[in-house]
Amino acid sequence: xxxxxxxxxxxRDFGGLVILFVMPLVLIITVTLIQDSTFKSxxxxxxxxxxxxxxxxxxxxxxxxxxxxxxxxxxxxxxxxKLITESLAKEAVFAGKYxxxxxxPEKLSADLxxxxxxxxxxxxxxxxxxxxxxxxxxxxVVNQKEVKLYFDPAVQMSFKNAVMxxxxxMISQIETKSIYATFQDQLGDGTVSFEQNSFxxxxxxxxxxxxxxxxxxxxxxxxxxWTLFAIFFIIxxxxxxxxxxxxxxxxxxxxxxPVSNSxxxxxxxxxxxxxxxxQFYMMVAVAIFLFPHLGLPALNVEGHLFMMSVVALFTGFxxxxxxxxxxxxxxxxxxxxxxxxxxxxxxxxxxxxxxxVFAMSKFMQIVAKSSPMNWGLNAFYDVLLRNGTISAILPExxxxxLFFIITTAxxxxxxxxxxxx
Amino acid sequence: xxxxxxxxxxxxxxxxAEMYSLDDFSLSINEGQIFGLLGxxxxxxxxxxxxxxxxVKPTSGSFLINNFTYANNGDDIKKIIGVVPxxxxxYPTLTARENLMYFGSMYGLKGDNLKEKVIESLDLLGLLxxxxxxxxxxxxxxxxxxxxxxxxxxxxxxxxLDEPTVGVDVQSKNVVIDYLKQLNKNGTTIIYTSxxxxxxxxxCTDIAILDRGKIYAQGTPKHLIxxxxxxxxxxxxxxxxxxxxxRDDI
Numbered sequence: 001x002x003x004x005x006x007x008x009x010x011x012r013d014f015g016g017l018v019i020l021f022v023m024p025l026v027l028i029i030t031v032t033l034i035q036d037s038t039f040k041s042x043x044x045x046x047x048x049x050x051x052x053x054x055x056x057x058x059x060x061x062x063x064x065x066x067x068x069x070x071x072x073x074x075x076x077x078x079x080x081x082k083l084i085t086e087s088l089a090k091e092a093v094f095a096g097k098y099x100x101x102x103x104x105p106e107k108l109s110a111d112l113x114x115x116x117x118x119x120x121x122x123x124x125x126x127x128x129x130x131x132x133x134x135x136x137x138x139x140x141v142v143n144q145k146e147v148k149l150y151f152d153p154a155v156q157m158s159f160k161n162a163v164m165x166x167x168x169x170m171i172s173q174i175e176t177k178s179i180y181a182t183f184q185d186q187l188g189d190g191t192v193s194f195e196q197n198s199f200x201x202x203x204x205x206x207x208x209x210x211x212x213x214x215x216x217x218x219x220x221x222x223x224x225x226w227t228l229f230a231i232f233f234i235i236x237x238x239x240x241x242x243x244x245x246x247x248x249x250x251x252x253x254x255x256x257x258p259v260s261n262s263x264x265x266x267x268x269x270x271x272x273x274x275x276x277x278x279q280f281y282m283m284v285a286v287a288i289f290l291f292p293h294l295g296l297p298a299l300n301v302e303g304h305l306f307m308m309s310v311v312a313l314f315t316g317f318x319x320x321x322x323x324x325x326x327x328x329x330x331x332x333x334x335x336x337x338x339x340x341x342x343x344x345x346x347x348x349x350x351x352x353x354x355x356x357v358f359a360m361s362k363f364m365q366i367v368a369k370s371s372p373m374n375w376g377l378n379a380f381y382d383v384l385l386r387n388g389t390i391s392a393i394l395p396e397x398x399x400x401x402l403f404f405i406i407t408t409a410x411x412x413x414x415x416x417x418x419x420x421x
Numbered sequence: 422x423x424x425x426x427x428x429x430x431x432x433x434x435x436x437x438a439e440m441y442s443l444d445d446f447s448l449s450i451n452e453g454q455i456f457g458l459l460g461x462x463x464x465x466x467x468x469x470x471x472x473x474x475x476x477v478k479p480t481s482g483s484f485l486i487n488n489f490t491y492a493n494n495g496d497d498i499k500k501i502i503g504v505v506p507x508x509x510x511x512y513p514t515l516t517a518r519e520n521l522m523y524f525g526s527m528y529g530l531k532g533d534n535l536k537e538k539v540i541e542s543l544d545l546l547g548l549l550x551x552x553x554x555x556x557x558x559x560x561x562x563x564x565x566x567x568x569x570x571x572x573x574x575x576x577x578x579x580x581x582l583d584e585p586t587v588g589v590d591v592q593s594k595n596v597v598i599d600y601l602k603q604l605n606k607n608g609t610t611i612i613y614t615s616x617x618x619x620x621x622x623x624x625c626t627d628i629a630i631l632d633r634g635k636i637y638a639q640g641t642p643k644h645l646i647x648x649x650x651x652x653x654x655x656x657x658x659x660x661x662x663x664x665x666x667x668r669d670d671i
Contacts (some may be wrong), residue, residue, distance in 0.1 A: 005515070012514040012555075176448040204572040206624040249508030253571065256474045 002267025024230030050101035057109025103148035224380030234300035239336035242327025276316030328411040431482035444634035454625035457625035503577030528575035562593030
């Protein structure tokens, strides 16, 4: 009867239903679309960057060509049909009109070649081969050159670091190629050529299921993380439900009848668990069937749905425990709703929903391990990305259930201490 | 007559309060009585009822209900009491029938027995045609009547009523009072608080006038009126005992 009553109450609360079922879907679609486009190399997602070329040599040409080929950037060299100067680029970037500008200094190509020539000649001389080789001007002092980068102050550090590292790599490759070419010029008789491709390459080995590689994509990462986030938002309607009972007076009836508070809470737990599971299956269904129509990869749950359901169930338990505790302690919904929303965001942040836990400071990594959202996220990743079995997720789902038991027990004790006779 | 409620030196002081809400309070209530607890705001009426219903912990003292204590036989007490609080303790978005079915089920009533009991009670209090309307659409008087039914569906031996007729029209009040009298005739002992002194004078078999957590006078309405010189009714007794100054409490 308790479960039926809770369902009736929810059914007649339109705002509550929207929060419970529509908002999680909007959240998961929006976040996945945004995060997917961040990583996807599609032409309409290219980032325009300003290139100011004072060099007009090989180096600047190579930088330009590589950036154009990168599929991430479009290179802008003119604004309003005027060649961009450094001061114009600086102004445009600092005003947020462009995210970055690269300033290639004058004579970079020539000075780089001079420096390499001098270094190669020194090496060759040390082998006593100077007489047979073409001479270069060894006395000219070549100062170190600086490629300037301007970033929009609003650009995030991670993006900045990624761009800087790719430009650094590009310049190193240009330097290496120039060194090889100079050696070839100095030593070769026209028939010798150096292999200029990288000797060392990288190959990522993916985990396999049934001899099929599992290739994680943004959907495989995002859907579990944001599903977890949405499930935890059940804290808000649940805590409001409990607070309302106190303010409406129905709580008096519930406390003065022979049914214990734990039975009443069990009724709420069952109801909200069913809602959590409906939310979960709706989000999974959207990720499987709707995402491909939005240009996103479909969520691959092949062989994982049961285990994912287990994780969702225990995540639901943890969220409900927290909601019961919050609803019991809060005196008004003005207290419980903002506190619930903020704490879900904090739990998500420390749980690794936005920033991976391994990228956090040592202290925050320890804190992250105490977040139920982190336990849930790890369990989801174990199942979906690491092909884990039930024994792999047992510690995490155990912790999630323990969290439910502890929070509910505190709520029951608090209630008993405060009101009981 | 059997004593149903025995209160011994009961005291209650709330956290941060300067005065005791109940101060060394003793009282006996017998089976079959309609016992009125009357007094100005802050007299301790609601605190006393809340303690007897198991909602508030006493600071000191004790009480027995049907020879049970909450510490040892809490569930036994809860089975034999009915509570009608001052607030409309109902779910506004549920219908009258849904509310009553739910609260009735909490007392172990179920199936056809519960359904019939709900229909019968709604009919007796003139609400049957509104059974499937949501409580939020009801007037104050209608809510009061549903609030009352929710407390008596399980035929309690003892019924606690905290201002059951506050804010209702005369017609609703008469229906409620008549229904309560019938319940009492059928064996339910009633403990009642009110600010309607004429209503209490007609309705109660016994009355205690409380102020500042203590009993100032106790007896039948007739006895109380007779005990004060020139008193014509219960209001005269009440004013004579509790004074005329305002009792604005926070």
